[in-house]
Amino acid sequence: xxxxxxxxxxxxxxxxxxxxxxxxxxxxxxxxxxxxxxxxxxxxxxxxxxxxxxxxxxxxxxxxxxxxxxxxxxxxxxxxxxxxxxxxxxxxxxxxxxxxxxxxxxxxxxxxxxxxxxxxxxxxxxxxxxxxxxxxxxxxxxxxxxxxxxxxxxxxxxxxxxxxxxxxxxxxxxxxxxxxxxxxxxxxxxxxxxxxxxxxxxxxxxxxxxxxxxxxxxxxxxxxxxxxxx
Ligand code: APR
Numbered sequence: 001x002x003x004x005x006x007x008x009x010x011x012x013x014x015x016x017x018x019x020x021x022x023x024x025x026x027x028x029x030x031x032x033x034x035x036x037x038x039x040x041x042x043x044x045x046x047x048x049x050x051x052x053x054x055x056x057x058x059x060x061x062x063x064x065x066x067x068x069x070x071x072x073x074x075x076x077x078x079x080x081x082x083x084x085x086x087x088x089x090x091x092x093x094x095x096x097x098x099x100x101x102x103x104x105x106x107x108x109x110x111x112x113x114x115x116x117x118x119x120x121x122x123x124x125x126x127x128x129x130x131x132x133x134x135x136x137x138x139x140x141x142x143x144x145x146x147x148x149x150x151x152x153x154x155x156x157x158x159x160x161x162x163x164x165x166x167x168x169x170x171x172x173x174x175x176x177x178x179x180x181x182x183x184x185x186x187x188x189x190x191x192x193x194x195x196x197x198x199x200x201x202x203x204x205x206x207x208x209x210x211x212x213x214x215x216x217x218x219x220x221x222x223x224x225x226x227x228x229x230x
Contacts, residue, residue, distance in 0.1 A: 001082050002227075005158075005165040006072060007183055008087045008094070011172020011199055015217045016063040016093055022174050038148045046129040046142075053143040054126050056090070057109040061125075065097035068171065068220035073098035075224045084161050088173060088180050090145055105152040105180065111144030120144055152179060163190040169223075170194070172216050175202035184208055197223060 010020035076083040112123040114133035131141040168187035196211040197219040
């Protein structure tokens with residue numbers, strides 16, 4: 001049974017119509033990342049931050065999985081493969097394509113988190129700063145998204161799986177944001193072979209044993225066909 005850890009980033013959802021983060025102008029949907037993706041930004045203007053993620057949630061709900069998400073679900077269903085998808089994405093396209101073993105290290109648009117008592121619950125379609133926490137009742141609702149300056153989720157588990165893997169594959173991520181950007185080095189030090197599938201060489205491309213360039217909707221199904229011997 002081949003154990004494979006897959007890291008995915010915004011590039012895998014790009015062809016589903018969800019915009020990636022790092023446009024050359026440094027803006028993200030016309031906002032500065034610091035304004036909408038940091039605890040300080042949220043403290044400064046919670047209305048803006050909620051509006052921003054409400055729009056992202058609506059966009060994710062309107063999108064559908066593409067052949068790259070579908071191919072990973074197909075590989076997971078193969079009895080010869082033990083797959084863990086670690087995604088930096090906050091959409092649910094892996095799950096909707098049929099992947100079951102998915103870990104959202106940067107949180108999810110479909111979760112709500114109380115920043116007063118840390119209670120978590122399913123996000124409503126539209127969130128507002130005045131929404132009370134169902135547990136403590138305080139108006140401290142935020143999206144359950146890991147912002148810059150916060151610790152990504154389930155890191156010990158991820159590192160453990162990475163060290164025990166037979167292969168690490170990175171798909172559609174620019175390699176700019178740690179700790180995910182460091183997974184290729186972690187895998188290398190553990191003697192785990194590495195493969196990158198990305199539209200262009202990422203920041204860490206040269207560290208991978210093999211790097212292929214092209215759209216995820218083509219490269220991922222191609223690679224899965226190779227794995228399944230088709
Ligand atoms: N197929 C494959 N790769 C693609 C495609 C595509 N169709 N379109 C774009 N890409 C590649 C880009 O070339 C780029 O290298 O996907 C990468 C996307 O990079 P980013 O926008 O930086 O996204 P990501 O790496 O996921 O960002 C990491 O940054 O803002 C934070 O928390 C946020 O999870 C996010 C993290």
